[in-house]
Amino acid sequence: MYGVAEEGCEAGYVVHPAFNFGEEKLAGFWVGKYETSNTNCTQEASTGETEYTGNEIITIKAGVTSWRNITVSDIFTACTELNREGNPYGLKTSDTEVDPHMMKNTEWGAVAYLSQNTTYGKGSEVWKNNSSDYITGNGGNSVNASPASRVTNEYNTSNGMQASTTGNIWGIYDMSGGASEYVAAYVNNENSYLTTYGEKLVNANEKYKDVYQATSTSGTDSQLDNYNLSTPIKGKYGEAVYETSNGYTGSKAWYSDGSNFPYSDKPFFTRGGPYNNISASGLFNLYIIDGFFNGAGSFRVVLTVM
Numbered sequence: 001m002y003g004v005a006e007e008g009c010e011a012g013y014v015v016h017p018a019f020n021f022g023e024e025k026l027a028g029f030w031v032g033k034y035e036t037s038n039t040n041c042t043q044e045a046s047t048g049e050t051e052y053t054g055n056e057i058i059t060i061k062a063g064v065t066s067w068r069n070i071t072v073s074d075i076f077t078a079c080t081e082l083n084r085e086g087n088p089y090g091l092k093t094s095d096t097e098v099d100p101h102m103m104k105n106t107e108w109g110a111v112a113y114l115s116q117n118t119t120y121g122k123g124s125e126v127w128k129n130n131s132s133d134y135i136t137g138n139g140g141n142s143v144n145a146s147p148a149s150r151v152t153n154e155y156n157t158s159n160g161m162q163a164s165t166t167g168n169i170w171g172i173y174d175m176s177g178g179a180s181e182y183v184a185a186y187v188n189n190e191n192s193y194l195t196t197y198g199e200k201l202v203n204a205n206e207k208y209k210d211v212y213q214a215t216s217t218s219g220t221d222s223q224l225d226n227y228n229l230s231t232p233i234k235g236k237y238g239e240a241v242y243e244t245s246n247g248y249t250g251s252k253a254w255y256s257d258g259s260n261f262p263y264s265d266k267p268f269f270t271r272g273g274p275y276n277n278i279s280a281s282g283l284f285n286l287y288i289i290d291g292f293f294n295g296a297g298s299f300r301v302v303l304t305v306m
Contacts, residue, residue, distance in 0.1 A: 014237075016106070016109075016110050016113075016238045017106045017237070017238045017239075018104070018106040018107045018109065018110035018238060019110075021099070021207050021304050022205065022206070022207030024207075024304075024306060026304060026305075028305075029107065029302055029303065029304045029305070030302065030303040030304075030305070031103070031107065031111060031172055031300065031301075031302055032060045032103075032172075032300045032301040032302070033060055033061075033062075033172055033173060034060050034061060034062055034066075034136040034137055034173050034174050035066035035067075035134075035136050035173075035174040035178055035179055035181065035298045035299070035300060036058055036059075036060060036066060036067045036078075036298060036299050036300060036301055037058075037059045037060070037061070037064045037065060037066055037067050037136060038056045038057060038058055038059055038067045039056070039057045039059060040055050040056050040057050041056045041067065049069050049070070049071075049293040050067070050068075050069045050070050050074075050293070051070070051071075051074060052070065052074035052075075052077050052078045054081065054084075056078065057088055058078060058079075058082060058089075058301065060301065061136065061137075062136050062137025062154070062155045062173070063135060063136065063137055063154070063155075064135065064136055065133060065134050065135060065136075066134045066135075066136055066174070066178060066179050066298040067298055067299070068134065068179055068293075068294065068295055068296065068297055068298050069293045069294065069295055069297075070293050070297075070299075071197045071198070071291060071292060071293050072182055072197050072198035072201055072268055072291040073197060073198050073199045073200040073201060073291075074200075075102055075182055075201075075299045076101075076102050076184065076198070076200045076201040076204065076208070077200050079100055079101050079102040079299070079301050079302075080100060080101050080102070080204075080208070082100035082301065082303075083095060083098055083099075083100055091303075095306075096306055097305070097306055098303055098304065098305055098306065099303075099304040099306060100301060100302070100303050100304070101184065101208050101301075101302055101304070102182070102183070102184040102201070102208070102299060102300075102301070102302070103181070103183050103184065103299065103300040103301065103302045104183060104184045104185060104208070104209060104210050104239075104302070105183050105184070105185035105210040105239040105241065105269055105271070106210055106238050106239045107183075107302050108175075108181075108183055108239065108240065108271050109238045109239035109240035109241070110238065111165060111172060111175065112165075112175070112240040112244075112283050112284060113238075113240060114165070115165035115166070115171075115172075115175075115283060120166075121165050121166050121167075121171070122162075122164070122165060122166055122167035122171070123167075124167075125176075125255050125282065125283070126162070126163060126164070126165055126175060126176045126282070126283045127139045127159075127162040127163040127176065128163065128176045128177030128178075128275065128281055128282070129163055129173065129174050129176065129177040129178035129275060130177055130275050131178065131275055132275060132276065134178055134179050134275070134296075134298070136173065136174055136178065137154065137155035137160065137163075137173050137174065138154070138155070138160065138163065138178070139155070139157075139159055139160040139161070139162050139163025139164075139173075155169065155173055156169050163176065163177075165283075174272070174300075175271075175272050175283050176272055176273070176281060176282045176283045176285075177272065177273065177274065177275040177277075177281050177282075178272070178274070178275055178298070179272075179274060179275075179296055179297060179298035180270040180271070180272055180273055180274050180285075180287060180289075180294075180296055180297050180298070181270060181271050181272050181297070181298055181299055181300055182268065182269075182270055182289070182291075182297055182298070182299045183210075183269050183270065183271050183299075183300075184201055184204075184208055184209040184210065185209060185210040185211070185212065185239075185268070185269040186198060186201070186202070186209070186211065186212065186262065186267045186268045186269065186291075187212045187213070187214045187221070187226050187261075187262040187263060187267045188211050188212065188213065188214055188217075188267075189214035189216065189217055189219075189221045189226075189263065189264070189267055190214075190217040191219065191264065191265055191267050193265055193266075193267060193268075193290045193291050193292075194267055194291070196291070197268075197290060197291030197292050198267075198268060198291045210239060212226065212229065212230055212236065212262070213226070213229040213230075213234070214226055214229075214263070214267075215229065219264065221263050221264060222263065223248050223249060223260075223261050223262075223263040223264075224248050224261075226248075226261055226262065226263045227242065227247075227248035227261040228248075230242045230261070240254075240283075240284055241261075241286055244284050245259035245284070245286070246259075247259055248260070248261040249261070251279060251280050253282070253284040253285060253286060254282075254283075254284040255282050255283075255284060256279060256280070256282075257273065257280055257281065257282035257283070257284040257285040257286075258273060258277065258280030258281070258282075258285045258286065258287060259284075259285075259286050260286060260287050260288050261286065261288065262288040262289075263288070265290055266288035266289055266290050267288075267290075267291070268288070268289045268290065268291045269286065269287070269288070269289075270286075270287045270288070270289050270297060271285060271286060271287075272285050273285035273287065274296045
């Protein structure tokens with residue numbers, strides 16, 4: 001990339017940014033196989049919001065409803081506290097051994113790129129999870145058919161496995177369709193929603209998030225200009241955003257997935273798109289959100305082993 005090699009790389013190549021975790025160089029990381037779900041979660045009847053209180057137990061499995069209606073700030077807390085004292089997961093309590101967190105844009109990009117390689121992934125488009133009930137691990141029998149005309153299959157059937165990043169049971173599911181997924185990434189335009197709905201993420205250590213430049217911090221930042229600041233020459237690469245799209249809005253990403261870049265009062269990123277966005281949802285889908293709890297927005301956990 002621009003003729004500058006990182007240590008251990010041949011000229012013109014760099015380590016994918018997902019494998020640089022703060023000061024740590026990673027050999028790899030664990031990604032939640034399905035969109036996150038939970039037990040012990042209570043929902044506010046008047047608003048539908050599910051506020052993180054610390055009593056929830058995160059689960060990652062097929063055939064359950066994904067965890068939605070939660071703000072970016074609470075998502076970040078739920079993920080980073082997986083290794084809290086007395087956690088039920090068997091994780092070490094020190095983040096010097098295992099460091100769980102909300103999936104970043106760069107980590108999404110690493111999975112997306114690997115899925116397109118026939119050695120490590122499916123090598124083709126990942127089918128959508130077309131469950132209108134946001135059931136994890138589902139896959140349809142056609143990529144762009146309407147949800148009503150598509151057959152819902154369990155993750156271990158021949159059609160269901162087409163919704164895996166590897167095209168078999170061993171891959172990662174729900175990255176196309178299902179619920180849109182919040183990732184730990186935002187445009188730093190100083191909009192009030194950044195702290196109103198994403199305070200814990202915004203105040204977090206840089207290793208837990210991907211932060212993008214804004215053309216203005218006065219509320220007048222441009223979607224096009226923000227997109228043009230996300231280029232490799234500006235230091236942004238590997239997240240399957242600018243590299244895999246030819247526009248900041250519309251179906252401009254690979255496979256005609258949606259490409260809408262954050263700006264103004266929608267400074268946060270979501271990926272994958274929802275089950276019912278027939279043409280634009282997909283592995284390379286990028287969308288914008290204000291960070292408030294959303295009935296179609298879920299998330300994914302990543303575990304970094306130090």
